[in-house]
Amino acid sequence: MQILSSILFIALAVVGISFFAINAKKIYRNIKLGQSVDRTDNPSERWKNMLLIAFGQKKMFSRPIPALLHLAIYVAFIITQIELIEIFIDGIFGTHRVFKDSLGQLYTFIISLIELVSLGALIATIAFLSRRNLLKLPRLNKEELLGWPKKDGNIILMMELVLVFCIFTMNGTDEALYNMGASHYANGTQGSFGFAISQHLGPAIFGSMSEGTLHFLERVGWWGHFAMVLAFLNYLYFSKHLHILLAFPNTYFANLRPLGQLDNLQSVTNEVKLMMDPNADPFAAPAPDADATPAKFGASDVQDLNWVQLLNAYSCTECGRCTSSCPANITGKKLSPRNIMMKTRDRLEEVGKNIDANKGTFIDDGKSLLNDYITPEELWACTSCNACVQECPIEISPLSIIMDMRRFLVMEQSAAPMELNTMMTNIENNGAPWQYNQMDRLNWKDEN
Amino acid sequence: MSENLIVPTMAEMMAKGEQPEVLFWVGCSGSFDDRAKKITKAFVRILNRANVSFAVLGAEESCTGDPAKRAGNEFAFQMQAIMNIQVFDAYEVKKIVTACPHCFNTLKNEYPELGGKYEVVHHTEFLKSLLESGRLTIEGGQFKGKRITFHDPCYLGRANKIYEAPRDLIQKLDAELVEMKRAKANGLCCGAGGAQMFKEPEKGTKDVNMERTDDALEVKPDIIAAGCPFCNTMLTDGVKFNHKEGEIQVLDVAELIANAQDL
Ligand code: SF4
Ligand code: SF4
Numbered sequence: 249m250q251i252l253s254s255i256l257f258i259a260l261a262v263v264g265i266s267f268f269a270i271n272a273k274k275i276y277r278n279i280k281l282g283q284s285v286d287r288t289d290n291p292s293e294r295w296k297n298m299l300l301i302a303f304g305q306k307k308m309f310s311r312p313i314p315a316l317l318h319l320a321i322y323v324a325f326i327i328t329q330i331e332l333i334e335i336f337i338d339g340i341f342g343t344h345r346v347f348k349d350s351l352g353q354l355y356t357f358i359i360s361l362i363e364l365v366s367l368g369a370l371i372a373t374i375a376f377l378s379r380r381n382l383l384k385l386p387r388l389n390k391e392e393l394l395g396w397p398k399k400d401g402n403i404i405l406m407m408e409l410v411l412v413f414c415i416f417t418m419n420g421t422d423e424a425l426y427n428m429g430a431s432h433y434a435n436g437t438q439g440s441f442g443f444a445i446s447q448h449l450g451p452a453i454f455g456s457m458s459e460g461t462l463h464f465l466e467r468v469g470w471w472g473h474f475a476m477v478l479a480f481l482n483y484l485y486f487s488k489h490l491h492i493l494l495a496f497p498n499t500y501f502a503n504l505r506p507l508g509q510l511d512n513l514q515s516v517t518n519e520v521k522l523m524m525d526p527n528a529d530p531f532a533a534p535a536p537d538a539d540a541t542p543a544k545f546g547a548s549d550v551q552d553l554n555w556v557q558l559l560n561a562y563s564c565t566e567c568g569r570c571t572s573s574c575p576a577n578i579t580g581k582k583l584s585p586r587n588i589m590m591k592t593r594d595r596l597e598e599v600g601k602n603i604d605a606n607k608g609t610f611i612d613d614g615k616s617l618l619n620d621y622i623t624p625e626e627l628w629a630c631t632s633c634n635a636c637v638q639e640c641p642i643e644i645s646p647l648s649i650i651m652d653m654r655r656f657l658v659m660e661q662s663a664a665p666m667e668l669n670t671m672m673t674n675i676e677n678n679g680a681p682w683q684y685n686q687m688d689r690l691n692w693k694d695e696n
Numbered sequence: 697m698s699e700n701l702i703v704p705t706m707a708e709m710m711a712k713g714e715q716p717e718v719l720f721w722v723g724c725s726g727s728f729d730d731r732a733k734k735i736t737k738a739f740v741r742i743l744n745r746a747n748v749s750f751a752v753l754g755a756e757e758s759c760t761g762d763p764a765k766r767a768g769n770e771f772a773f774q775m776q777a778i779m780n781i782q783v784f785d786a787y788e789v790k791k792i793v794t795a796c797p798h799c800f801n802t803l804k805n806e807y808p809e810l811g812g813k814y815e816v817v818h819h820t821e822f823l824k825s826l827l828e829s830g831r832l833t834i835e836g837g838q839f840k841g842k843r844i845t846f847h848d849p850c851y852l853g854r855a856n857k858i859y860e861a862p863r864d865l866i867q868k869l870d871a872e873l874v875e876m877k878r879a880k881a882n883g884l885c886c887g888a889g890g891a892q893m894f895k896e897p898e899k900g901t902k903d904v905n906m907e908r909t910d911d912a913l914e915v916k917p918d919i920i921a922a923g924c925p926f927c928n929t930m931l932t933d934g935v936k937f938n939h940k941e942g943e944i945q946v947l948d949v950a951e952l953i954a955n956a957q958d959l
Contacts, residue, residue: 310882505805506801506804506805506855506856506857507854507855507856508801508805508851508854508855508856509801509805509806509855510765510766510806512806512809512810513770513774516770516771516774517774517810519771520771520774520775520778521778523775524775524778524779545770546768573882575884575885575887575904575907575908576898576900576904578884578904578907579897579900579901579902579903579904579906579907580899580900580901580902581897581898581899581900582898582899583898625898625899628895628898629897629898629900630890631850631885631887631888631889631890631892631904632766632850632889632890632891633850633854633885633889633890634850634854634855635850635854635882635883635884635885637854638854638881638882651766651768654767654768655768655769655770656768657768658767658768658769659768659769659770659771664767664768664769665895665896667894667895667896668767668891668894668895670894671763671764671767671891671894671895672763672764672767672769672772675759675761675763675764675772675776676772676775679724679757679758679759679776680724680727680728680758680759681724681759681763681893681894682724682728684727684728686755686757686758687755688727688728688755689722689727689728689753689754689755689757690703690705690727690752690754690755691727692722692726692727692733692736692737693701693703695733
């Protein structure tokens with residue numbers, strides 16, 4: 249019986265973890281479909297950002313109440329992992345609460361802590377569920393969340409509920425068993441584990457049950473906890489909850505330059521310099537450092553974006569803080585920076601599946617991120633105000649994707665709105681966005 | 697009105713063998729837009745009063761290329777930038793001051809990668825440094841006790857984290873600085889950035905500048921202060937739309953200071 253249980257446990261763990269590894273590899277491959285960009289400078293500042301923003305949740309606190317609730321779930325998530333180590337050892341070797349004897353008081357303390365933060369997480373989860381479904385917070389009920397994203401948000405909260413119930417069932421029943429001298433841990437001696445919550449909860453709820461029922465329920469809690477963790481791990485791949493892992497690299501590789509500084513297109517610089525250099529020989533062989541394949545200007549599909557932008561898309565939490573601060577969205581335009589991130593991820597997933605189906609190479613599917621997912625109307629509504637970037641709790645930049653796609657529209661397709669074409673022609677001809685003569689630039693001096 | 701503005705150009709300075717302390721980059725709006733020209737002149741009056749040795753490029757100035765870059769036209773941007781950098785370098789420019797946050801941002805952050813590295817300051821920072829060094833003194837004058845709210849231009853605030861310089865200047869006027877509910881890093885765009893100034897807005901329920909004007913009107917100001925010619929236009933339109941132009945003025949920080957000094 250014990251052997252059987254160990255075998256089942258190991259099998260479940262191996263299957264669950266391998267499955268996750270396969271999907272994690274896919275995510276890594278998909279992110280690598282992006283263009284290269286160097287984000288290795290200034291490692292000390294990058295580590296600091298990661299510690300403060302991802303680990304320390306710094307940017308969350310611009311909204312203190314959700315920040316505290318989120319923190320409760322986050323801390324619970326991290327601390328519960330300690331218990332998971334014990335579950336693994338017990339599961340494989342058929343032991344029961346293997347750390348209790350060696351850790352003694354410390355063990356009681358750790359499990360009590362887990363129970364307390366789990367209670368916090370329970371409260372937060374219920375608050376989050378009602379915020380989504382009863383209070384219908386606007387930023388969590390926008391159009392782009394209809395369907396799967398909304399379900400996703402609820403599923404994960406339900407999973408958390410189950411997890412917390414499993415913990416309390418497991419500890420509560422074991423406490424009741426210990427009270428009657430029947431816990432597997434204590435080998436017949438009576439006592440109490442003394443865990444902060446379950447020492448009260450256990451007797452109160454489970455105290456009147458038979459030993460057999462208690463043993464059964466204890467196992468339900470224990471296996472339930474373990475199974476839930478594996479399920480959660482594998483669910484991440486399909487969910488916005490990937491951010492619990494990717495927020496870390498995402499903040500590490502985030503842009504460190506001033507928000508107003510758009511990147512410089514080196515391929516354009518090379519051409520412009522050539523155009524402006526009177527001594528340049530137009531028929532000369534291209535410089536050796538010029539890209540072998542002629543560069544495409546801007547981005548029309550996910551492969552044209554850089555890998556950090558693709559990592560951004562997988563990391564997005566769909567919290568909508570960006571969208572609720574976006575002036576275009578606030579005033580009813582179609583643009584939603586959150587939706588830009590979600591659509592980028594959707595398209596990236598589609599491209600990834602295409603590659604899987606075609607033995608490792610992408611076969612043109614006649615679709616692209618531009619038009620099929622993101623429309624020019626959305627792109628042209630952006631004021632480049634950076635509110636979305638400022639707001640994002642994990643340093644995602646929807647603006648950088650918008651800008652790259654505008655570049656494609658303008659430089660590859662000459663598809664800017666007409667007034668912008670006029671503006672750009674004026675700049676080229678008169679050195680000003682309006683049709684004034686450059687010679688008149690100082691006229692203001694003598695005007696009244 | 698004879699203004700007697702002293703506005704030397706770099707070319708004139710060069711001819712005299714002089715090098716000004718700072719180049720005043722006027723920008724397209726400050727050169728051509730009727731409303732913005734007043735800001736330009738107000739700033740020059742202050743520079744004259746404080747005896748700052750400065751010069752402008754005049755006809756040698758050209759667009760920084762910012763609206764082209766934000767519209768996605770990297771070619772037009774880089775052509776402008778490289779030409780401007782050649783002019784700066786010919787005059788050995790070291791320090792640039794400008795009253796336009798878009799010019800400021802582009803010159804400061806985007807020119808270096810194309811070879812143009814200068815010390816670039818926004819005029820509110822420059823004015824603050826004039827005060828701190830005692831070259832300029834201001835008194836409240838007509839603004840004493842007035843309710844003034846400051847709209848953070850995105851390209852000054854979020855883009856470059858300059859929030860305090862304009863506020864410090866306003867407080868020097870003994871005015872009551874009132875903050876809108878969305879201010880500083882949470883500020884709302886005026887709707888002009890990212891080349892929006894040059895086109896009709898996309899379809900929506902409201903124009904961005906109206907939303908922003910409502911934020912400002914909510915705090916019942918006497919004056920809405922801005923530090924950007926584009927924000928100024930957008931908010932002025934918003935105030936007019938609400939028929940409040942009789943009660944509420946939209947003024948640049950430089951105008952506040954120049955007016956306080958009766959310049
Ligand atoms: S930068 Fe563009 S997308 Fe982002 S908040 Fe501003 S207008 Fe919206
Ligand atoms: S981009 Fe950032 S702010 Fe916007 S929804 Fe995603 S995680 Fe939230």
